[in-house]
Amino acid sequence: MAVTGAVLVLFLLGHMLGNLKIFLGAGSFNHYADWLRTVGSPALPDRTLLTITEIVLVLAVALHMWAAVSLARRAAKARPVKYAAKRRSQAGGYATRTMRYGGVIIVLFVIWHLLDMTFGTVNPEGGDATPYDRMIAGFQPGRWWVGLFYLVAMVMIGLHLRHGLWSAFQSLGLTRRPRVRNALRAGAAVVSAVLVVGFVAAPVCIMIGVVK
Template identity: 60%
Template sequence: MRDVSSVTRSTPVATRPRPKTPSSAAGPLKRYRSSVGRKVVMAVTGAILFLFVITHMLGDLKAFLGREDFNHYSYWLRSVGAPALPHRVFLSSLEAGLVVAVILHIWAAVSLARQARRARPVRYAARPKVHENGYATYVMRYGGVVILLFVIWHLLDLTFGAVNPKGENATPYDKVIADFDPARWYITLFYIVAVILVGLHLRHGLFSAVQTLGWGRQGRYPAIRLVADVTAALVVLGFVAVPVGVTIGVLK
């Protein structure tokens, strides 16, 4: 006979979940700890980082205007506001802002990824089919980790010069030329792979930010996706141009 008593209620009334602190009672900043609130933090910090990526790319492309232009631009970044502002104050303030944005972006990502992991303790036996854009979740999470590692390498390389063949005292242009020498093809390859991951991150990130900030509507989605795709492609091309330009000898 079938054992009916073995069918138990899974959630006794007494242990039913209640929100710890309702958002309505939480402080103006603590509200953003809800799952949607953390996505808003992710979207806003992501937008700040996106603006940085665009200006960084435009700055890089100055390499094609020649050694003098590139080095002068680099010097200008460090002397903005002189003599009113001491050397590097403007740039360091921007960098401090970017560090805060990166930390908040990663905090939101890690806590949401952990929440997602907890939310499905038993996985599907049949490999879950991707019906729409489900792979984006993996591109963002694992790709994001690779991008972080790349940024650390990139700072050690071209900002601090610690892992650059020319060391820290060379001019920015010389450091770039030495970096992507054909003999160091593996470094160039690493940069290209990282930049493609940044592009894929932006492709979903731009769309997702628009959706998270509440501007997504059925009629607008094709345009939003198109803008996100084209922007991501331009960012990849813009960043790949300099390393490839050095490797094939257009820049020397």
């Protein structure tokens, strides 16, 4: 869980940085997208990096989900008879409680997101437009519900990451000393917040017309 999660977090950081290039204009953004396809060229065939990334990501997502499902199944097996009274959380931690259904929402979002931005299937501009145009088109104010879905999903991802990151540190045994523990806990929150803000910045700016 921790290892696959770490892979996905690294990807998200890269993805976010790429997204932010939209503020540098269509040229920069499209050039970056193009570079992703041709990196290493001509020594390597086109899409080498992308293909490797895609394979790693698919594997990471699959393993991450598999780990989640087996944890959930183990949990169900460990408690065959449920409590009659609603179990009241004593630990607080809203993020913690959203991990499982949050994960499902995120998966649904990723599917939509791929259809929208990668394949263009559900994008008004279609798959042949430049990435910049697809992005601008995707978040037009008229399609506010797409933007809203995106925002909700980002918040979910933020929550997921906040607990996920911290949980990974704990699972790897890095949180033994109070000082380190507090630093890592804060670090997890900061990284999650940065990611949410970074991802949300572009669509919001498109929707309010700052980026056209």
